[in-house]
Amino acid sequence: TLDVVKSGPSTIVRGNEISYTIVVTNNLGFNTTRNRVIDPVPDHLTFVRANDNSCYYESQTDEVICGEFDLNAGASKTFTLTLKVEDTAPCDSIITNIADVWSNHPGVDPQWSNPVRTDVLCSDPVLTISKTDNRTTAKRGDILNYEIELTNQSNFDATDVEIIDALPSYVTFISANLNGDYENTTHTILWELDIDAGETIHLTVQARVNNDAENGEFLYNHVAITGGDSDTDTTTVIVEHPTFTIQKTDNRSTIEPGEQNFYDIVVTNTSHIDAEDVEIIDTLPHNVSFNTASSPLGVNSANHIGNTIVWITDLLAGESITLHLGVTVDSDTNDGDSVYNKACIDGGPCDDDTTIVVENDPTFTISKTDHKTIARPSETLIYDIVVTNTSGTDATDVEIIDTLPLNVTFEDANLGGSYASGKVTWVRDIDAGEAVAFTLEVTVDTDAEDGDLVYNIVEITNGPDDADTTVVVVDEPIVGCIDIQKETFNSNGTTLTPVTQFTFFLNGSDDTVHNDSNGNARFTNVPVGTHTVSEDIPNGWTQQLVTPTNGRVVVHEGSNCVTVTFKNRQDPVGTPNFTIDKTDNKTSAVPDETLNYVITVRNTGSQDATNVVVTDNIPNDVDFLSADNSGVRNGSTVTWTFTLAAGSSKTLGMSVRVNNNTDDGDIIRNTACVSGGLCDDDSTTIDVNDDDDDNNDDVSISVNDDPDPIDVCNDDDLEYDIRLTNSNNSNETVDVVASLDSDTEYRSSSDGGKERSGDRVEWDNIKVSRNSSRTLRVRVRVDSEVRDGDTLRLRAAVSGGDEDTEITRVRNRNCGDDDEDTPPSQPDLTIDKTADRTEALAGSFASYTITIRNTGNRDIKNATLNDDYPESMMTIADPGGGSDAGGELRWDLGTLRANSTTVVRYRVRIKDNVTQGSSIRNTATVRGEGLTRTDTHTIVVPRPPVTGLGGFIKGIARTANLLTPSTEAASPVAPATDPALPMTVWLTTIFMGLGFGGTFGRRFLF
Known part of the structure; x- marks a missing residue:
């Protein structure tokens, strides 16, 4: 027979390919020709390929036919057919495949193969998911666009697929596509979808970053297929802050003592974020005095406190403003000193400007011309030379030299100009600002050739020069x-x-x-x-x-x-020109007192003025009452607008009341300005203690220098401490005079002391608080002629009161010897911390002054100053250029020069909750090159005294307020006082007052 055998797998996963093997064997005993194999294709199978080229798919019969082919007796032929199981094949179904073989040889019947049974299997779909918002950072208010891709990577459809997207905190849901269902309580989005084999579905979600998202917050967004794949997207929140630049310049490199200087400060918001309450701080150097500060519209007026000027303004994104500051260099500033001025944005960058002080040498300009460009042989040239003294200093014996060219002949010179050896020389005195005109007459030589240059140069000896060039023309031009x-x-x-x-x-x-x-x-x-x-x-x-x-x-x-x-x-002759004067006719005031300011504006020009505007900024420590002449108040500013004829004046009035919480020593500074920028201010000092009797006998004085005897070499400095002690129970204001030794020279003094003559220093209106002491300092330089063993004497006295004399012996004057035992140069530091008051009420202000001295003969580099203050009892009102770290102020002092003094000032506010009787103690520490020095100052928050019967009655009403514990800054908890003690004190006081008041006639009651 012609036999056929078929084989194949017993199971197959749908969607995969299945291969059948068909073997045909000739067992007939003779050769056959024109044989064919026919394989009917079962349901759910699709023919893919065969291993033999004679095989093909017949669509009409849905069969695969291989052949015709010949087969010798006893031979075999193998066919491999590959088919694909369709994706729609039912799971667990059976595919039966049978093939038969045919031959055209007479007497050979067709033969069927054995059937091959294959079970169809199904597997779960393979689903993947990914998520991204295509960014790594986001800002508050940004909209995040999340993209989610769901992919079926298998050959099987998936139904009822559940996808859950968990939104991160700090975002607000906006929308989701494909009917995504947002659940507010769980902050999630749910989709239920069918996805075909091999399909990808794109999901989108929109959410907005909340405005309360913190900087650096991570936004984790997690999406997952229920029971399957998941993915997470991470975005970091970036909270931007405004950034600034600051530039400061006075547009000059040198300046003279006593000269005014004007600074321009340009502040720019370089970010795209609007900034509010930007604080610009300018710290003036020690060798200048403040004149004026101005600012553009919209910027708060500059606040001048001590050596600090502060502006506060809002800056839009990208906006720039220019501030102006005017100062005057101290007249006693030395040649070569630096005027170092630094401006900073609070919490931001700084910029500084350095101008070198130069001696008052006169400066000049010189110009020269013959007013011609061409000249002819034998023609006379007249040169005009103008020399101008552009400085503020008169100049004597100024020498001007004119060097004549070779092709001219000298004829004449004015102002005594003398000719010799081809040069004309003038020697003149030229006053400050004066311009002197010199003339010089020459004749062009007859043999000058066409095109020759008549180049004539004139110069000021050790000064500028100028030249003039004229071309010789021989041929007549057109x-x-x-x-x-x-x-x-x-x-x-x-x-x-x-x-x-x-x-x-x-x-x-x-x-x-x-x-x-x-x-x-x-x-x-x-x-x-x-x-x-x-x-x-x-x-x-x-x-x-x-x-x-x-x-x-x-x-x-x-x-x-x-x-x-x-x-x-x-042009019309004359323009308006204004002066302004302001006063309240007082130097001191008490709380609740009314101050009546009088402002006088004068038009000193020759032109009538319209729309004259006067503005007055109301101080912080007063309440506005009224303004005359139609003055209009807007916020903290009162404005008057009026017409002022040429040569006339106008008087304006404003009344304010001093706040009842002002402190003793506070200064009320009120400034009024008129059109054109001219301003005037008035200062009134608060005097809370009305018991000052200015009895100079109550203030004692003592003088001390350290050490004694003193080693003096090479014009060394000597510093005296003048200590004032007030033993009275009231504040005292005194004048102090220090008389210097004739062998010393005044160098400097503290607390506004002024040199009145070569050997006298005076302090006016020095206030010494009750039951406290205050130290004044004066520094002198010992004359080089003082010999070993001489004595130096300084006498200090309170005007009309106590006096003291300090005598200092001088030794070791052999400082010029090259002795091997001469000690090397060494730095040394001293620090002294004072305040403008020893007592302060809660809610009041106090100013500290820290004086650092390098008393050695070598510079100290990289010096720093730290001031530790009790943060629970005070806040920093003005850091004085230092950086505030909460409980600590820090200054980088840089290099402290040998025998130099550095002064730092800052201002604090006593917190309202500080109890009466508390002591506020803070310590300043200066460090540099291994040296550490400290000084401590204590301010007491006093208990208000109860005096008189009126005070007694009020005291009873305020008993609860007066029964407060006394605390130290370092020890905030202390035992409470006995509640009965104040009553005992009051009773004792009232009876003593009644008795002694009648005896001595002193006012005690009410």
């Missing part, structure tokens, strides 16, 4: 001329006769002429071509017309001149 017609008018438009004289220029500087009284002038020998005529317009004049336009003309050969016409009109 020239023409230009006529100038000048017309002048007064401010009313009336023609002026004679015509005012003006100066005209040809091509800017080629030639110069002046019009006559009829308004005529002429340029001659003007080369043919196009030229421009211009005029010099003096101050007070306005050019009305130039014909032709811009004075541009074409010159033709000959005497037929072209004409340029100029018309000018005088």
Whole structure:
């Protein structure tokens, strides 16, 4: 027979390929020809390929046919057929496949193969998910666009697939596609989807970053297929802050003592975020005094406290403002000193400016011209030389030298100019601001050749120079001329006769002429071509017309001149000019007192003024009451607008009341400004203690220097401490005088002490608080002529009171010897901390002064100052250029020069909750090159005394307020006082007052 055998797998996963093997064997005993194998394709199978090229799929019969082929007796032929199980084949179904073989050989019957049974298996779909918002960072308010991709990587469809997206905190859901269902309580989004085999579905979610998201917060967004794959996207929140730049300059490198200096401070918000309450702080150097500060519209007026100026403003994104600051360099500033001024943005960058102080040497400018560009042989040239003293210092014996060129001959010179060896020399005194005109007359040599240069240079010895060049022309050029017609008018438009004289220029500087009284002038020998005529317009004049336009003309050969016409009109004479004066006619005031300010504005100009604006900034420590003359209050500013005739004045009035919580020593500074920027201010000092009796006998004085005897070498400095002690129970204000030894020279003094003569230093109105002490300091330099064993004497006295004398012996004057035992240069530090008060009420302000001295003879580099203050009892109102870290102020002092003094000031506010009787103690520490020095100051929050029967009655009403524990800053908890003690004290006080009051006639009751 012609046998056929078929084999295949017993199981198959739907969607996969299945291969059948068919083997045909000729067992007939003879050869057969034209044989064929026929394999019907079962349901859910699709023919893919066969291993034999004779095999093909017959679609009409849904069969795979292989052949025809010949087969020898006993031979076999193998066919491999590959089919694909369709994805829709039912799970667990059975595929049965049978093949048969046919032959055209006579007598050979068809044969069927054995059936092959295969079970169809199904597996779960393979699903993957991914998620991204295509960014790593986001800002508050940003919208996040999440993209989610769900992919069926298998050959099987998936139904009812559940996807859950858990949104992160700090975002708010906006929308989701494909009907995603947002659940507010769980902050999740749910989809239920069918996904076909191989399909990818794109899901999107929109959410907004909340405005309360913190900087650096991670937004984790997790998406998952229920029971399957998941993915997470992470985005970091970035909270941006404004950034700034600051630039400061006075647009100069040097300055003279006593000269005014003006700084420009440019602050720019370089971010795209608006900034509010930006604080700009300018710390003035020690060797200048404050004059004025101004700011553009919208910026709070500058606040000047001590050596610090503060502006506060809002800055829009990208906005720049320019602040202006005016100071005066101290007249006693030494040559070579630096004026170092630094401006900072609080919490931001800083910029500084350094200007070097130079001696008052006169400075000059010099100019020279012969008003010609060409000259001919034998022609006379007259040079005009102008020397100007541009400084504020008179100059003597100024030498001006003019070196003549070789191709001219000297003729004459004015002002005593002397000629010798080809040079003309003048020696003159030139006052500050003076300009001196010199003239020099020469003749061009007859043998000068065409094209030669007459180059003439003039110079001020050790100063500037200038030169003039004129070209020698031998051949006659082709020239023409230009006529100038000048017309002048007064401010009313009336023609002026004679015509005012003006100066005209040809091509800017080629030639110069002046019009006559009829308004005529002429340029001659003007080369043919196009030229421009211009005029010099003096101050007070306005050019009305130039014909032709811009004075541009074409010159033709000959005497037929072209004409340029100029018309000018005088400006109106006189402009308004204002002065302003402000006073409350008081130097001191008490809380609840009314201050009546009088502001006087004068128009000192010759022109009436309209819309004159006066502004007055109301101080912080007062309450506004009223303003006359239609003054309008807006916030903390009162504004008057009025007309002021030339030469007249106007008086304005404003009344305020001093707040009842002002502190003793507070200063109420009130500033008024008039149009044009001129301002005046008035200062009134709060005097809470009305028991000051200014009894100088209550203040004792003592003087001390350290050490004694003193080693003095090479003009060393000596510093005296003058200690004032007030033993009275009231504040005292005294004047102090220090008389210096004739062998010493005054150097400096603290607390506003002024040198009144070569050997006398005075302090005026020095306040010494009750039952406290205050130290003044004066530094002198010992004369180099003082010998070993001499004594130095300083006498200090309270005017009309106590006095003391300190005598210091001098030793070791052999400092010039090159002795090997001479000690090396060493630095040393001292620190002294004081305050403007020893007692302060809760809620009041206090100012600290820290004085650091390098008393050694070597610089100390990288010095720092730290001040530890009790943060629970005070806040920093003005850090004085230091950085506040909460409980600690820090200053980087840089280099402390040998024998130098550095002063730091800052201002604090006592917190309202500090109890009466508390002691506020803080410590300042200076460090540098291994040296550490400290000083401590204590301010007491006093208990208000109860005096008189009125005070007694009020005291009873305030018993609960007075029964407070006394605390130290370092020990905030202390045992409470006995509640009965104040009553005992009150009773004792009232009876003693009644008795002693009657005896001594002193006012005690009420």
